[in-house]
Amino acid sequence: MKDCIFCKIARGQAPASVVFESDSVIAFEAAPGVTSGHTLVIPKRHFESVLDVDPDIFKEVMSVVQTLSQKKVGKDGVTAVNILNASGKDAQQSIFHLHVHIIPRRKDDGLDMWIREGL
Numbered sequence: 349m350k351d352c353i354f355c356k357i358a359r360g361q362a363p364a365s366v367v368f369e370s371d372s373v374i375a376f377e378a379a380p381g382v383t384s385g386h387t388l389v390i391p392k393r394h395f396e397s398v399l400d401v402d403p404d405i406f407k408e409v410m411s412v413v414q415t416l417s418q419k420k421v422g423k424d425g426v427t428a429v430n431i432l433n434a435s436g437k438d439a440q441q442s443i444f445h446l447h448v449h450i451i452p453r454r455k456d457d458g459l460d461m462w463i464r465e466g467l
């Protein structure tokens with residue numbers, strides 16, 4: 349898609365700190381990141397979200413998510429990861445090109461991903 353920032357990154361037409369690239373998938377550092385090492389994994393082809401992505405492409409994206417997550421844990425104090433996707437405006441999706449967040453977690457990092465209404 350012409351004006352999509354993630355399509356531009358996938359084509360090398362916008363700056364990004366790329367950490368992985370294959371024919372169909374690219375991963376780059378989130379800027380700004382929620383935690384150090386926060387990474388976004390996207391298909392190079394434009395899909396809006398998990399609701400419209402080609403299932404085979406989504407499998408490739410998630411395979412990269414798994415591999416990169418496995419590489420992060422055990423390095424730089426990372427002990428765990430959150431894998432996050434927003435699909436749709438009411439899920440707080442802000443860039444409408446499918447992306448999966450890898451958010452590295454460290455013991456006692458103070459980040460609470462599960463703030464529940466009424467608690």
Ligand SMILES: [Zn+2]
Pocket residue numbers: 349352353354355356393394395444445
């Ligand atoms: Zn796009």
